[in-house]
Amino acid sequence: MPQKCYLALAAAAAVASVRDQGAIWSQCGGVGWTGATTCVDGAVCTAQSDNYSQCVPVIATMTASTTVTSASKTTTTSPSNTVAPRPGTLKFVGVNIAGFDFGCTTDGSCTTGAANPPLTQYSGKDGEGQMTHFVNGDGYNVFRLPVGWQFLTNNIIGPVDQTNLAEYDALVQSCLATGAYCILDIHNYARWNKGASIIGQGGPTNAQFAQTWTEIATFYKDTQKVVFGIMNEPHDIPDMNLWAGSVQAAVTAIRNAGATTQMILLPGNDYTSAGAFVSNGSGDALKKVVNPDGSATNLIFDVHQYLDSDNSGTHAECVTNNIDSAWAPLVEWLRANKRQAFNTETGGGNTASCVQYMCQQIAYQAQNSDVILGYVGWSAGNFDASYVLSELPSGSGSSWADTELVAQCMAPKAGAQRGSMS
Numbered sequence: 451m452p453q454k455c456y457l458a459l460a461a462a463a464a465v466a467s468v469r470d471q472g473a474i475w476s477q478c479g480g481v482g483w484t485g486a487t488t489c490v491d492g493a494v495c496t497a498q499s500d501n502y503s504q505c506v507p508v509i510a511t512m513t514a515s516t517t518v519t520s521a522s523k524t525t526t527t528s529p530s531n532t533v534a535p536r537p538g539t540l541k542f543v544g545v546n547i548a549g550f551d552f553g554c555t556t557d558g559s560c561t562t563g564a565a566n567p568p569l570t571q572y573s574g575k576d577g578e579g580q581m582t583h584f585v586n587g588d589g590y591n592v593f594r595l596p597v598g599w600q601f602l603t604n605n606i607i608g609p610v611d612q613t614n615l616a617e618y619d620a621l622v623q624s625c626l627a628t629g630a631y632c633i634l635d636i637h638n639y640a641r642w643n644k645g646a647s648i649i650g651q652g653g654p655t656n657a658q659f660a661q662t663w664t665e666i667a668t669f670y671k672d673t674q675k676v677v678f679g680i681m682n683e684p685h686d687i688p689d690m691n692l693w694a695g696s697v698q699a700a701v702t703a704i705r706n707a708g709a710t711t712q713m714i715l716l717p718g719n720d721y722t723s724a725g726a727f728v729s730n731g732s733g734d735a736l737k738k739v740v741n742p743d744g745s746a747t748n749l750i751f752d753v754h755q756y757l758d759s760d761n762s763g764t765h766a767e768c769v770t771n772n773i774d775s776a777w778a779p780l781v782e783w784l785r786a787n788k789r790q791a792f793n794t795e796t797g798g799g800n801t802a803s804c805v806q807y808m809c810q811q812i813a814y815q816a817q818n819s820d821v822i823l824g825y826v827g828w829s830a831g832n833f834d835a836s837y838v839l840s841e842l843p844s845g846s847g848s849s850w851a852d853t854e855l856v857a858q859c860m861a862p863k864a865g866a867q868r869g870s871m872s
């Protein structure tokens with residue numbers, strides 16, 4: 451029986467008559483192409499470059515991503531970018547569990563009183579129950595846990611506040627208890643408060659930034675399933691080479707604290723835009739960042755991309771699958787440089803347009819899983835269900851229902867459902 455996501459894709463293709471639809475794997479677009487631009491049921495026209503689009507089977511890619519997700523639940527080895535996943539499988543699929551970052555704005559200021567832990571013991575939503583549902587009910591295997599820098603240090607550029615770290619750690623432990631990987635994300639846009647506040651470029655020094663990471667990495671050095679997300683969404687960075695130096699300081703601090711094997715996510719400019727990563731110089735600057743042994747093992751580029759009209763993640767409707775504008779050039783660059791990226795924020799409204807474009811984006815990422823590790827949806831946690839990009843499941847205990855976009859597209863389980871139709 452057809453699932454709704456499948457129907458939405460098929461409906462988009464149904465505007466052309468059947469004889470105009472491309473067979474699976476046939477060309478369906480590109481510069482100069484005059485043939486069919488839609489695909490038969492079960493396939494979606496997916497741009498491989500500006501010059502070439504192809505009818506890619508949806509079922510194959512979705513089924514494959516589910517396979518690897520469930521496989522990774524039973525493995526205890528830490529991830530390594532020396533592992534080459536098969537094309538068609540994503541190693542990580544996850545959800546952001548937001549709340550500790552509430553009150554943070556793009557100028558790097560964070561009102562710590564507005565931090566809202568997504569944990570019932572702190573009067574928040576049941577983040578633990580959400581994560582347990584996402585793993586056991588949907589097949590997810592990673593969560594990203596945003597937190598304001600000011601919350602971690604209790605508003606001073608100085609030592610980590612142990613009381614606040616313990617509060618954040620309650621969420622981290624809830625995440626780890628599900629068996630998933632847990633991304634620690636300092637959600638500060640490369641800044642501390644307003645004005646000339648950019649880390650290493652007028653704001654806190656690299657040493658001050660590194661000190662925070664030394665303390666966090668010391669705390670988690672023996673926890674193999676944490677991932678260090680150095681900084682959320684730097685933007686308007688005057689000098690990318692200086693920023694790469696700040697990122698290097700954090701990487702060196704984390705490794706020297708004893709967290710020698712875990713993944714570290716390296717964030718570029720332009721709100722970590724996947725689409726601007728190559729064209730605006732983030733890749734060329736960040737590829738020089740290395741571990742203390744000179745290698746780039748488990749140094750993964752952090753990229754975000756939304757699907758709405760201005761890539762802001764603020765609109766309910768989606769207008770693009772980002773393949774031509776972002777993923778294709780990024781994938782090409784990553785292969786040429788033998789590196790990998792992780793899409794730690796993406797999302798859309800619970801609308802038919804987002805189901806359609808998100809399914810296409812995920813299918814493309816899965817086809818390029820040798821260089822794209824996975825994606826993390828924005829967002830569940832302490833948002834209200836009315837939030838435009840809500841991925842908040844409704845329910846409690848062991849009974850939860852997913853939002854439309856999660857159920858039909860983003861959850862690994864959605865692929866399993868569609869795979870079983872064939």
Ligand SMILES: *[C@@H]1O[C@H](CO)[C@@H](O)[C@H](O)[C@H]1NC(C)=O
Pocket residue numbers: 481499500501
């Ligand atoms: C598309 O084709 C043109 C002309 O052959 C070529 O110059 C260009 O590099 C191609 N673009 C891509 C993305 O392959």
Ligand SMILES: *[C@@H]1O[C@H](CO)[C@@H](O)[C@H](O)[C@H]1NC(C)=O
Pocket residue numbers: 685686687688719720726730
């Ligand atoms: C590229 O980076 C510069 C410096 O941060 C910024 O001013 C500019 O807006 C960025 N351009 C694009 C296209 O994102």
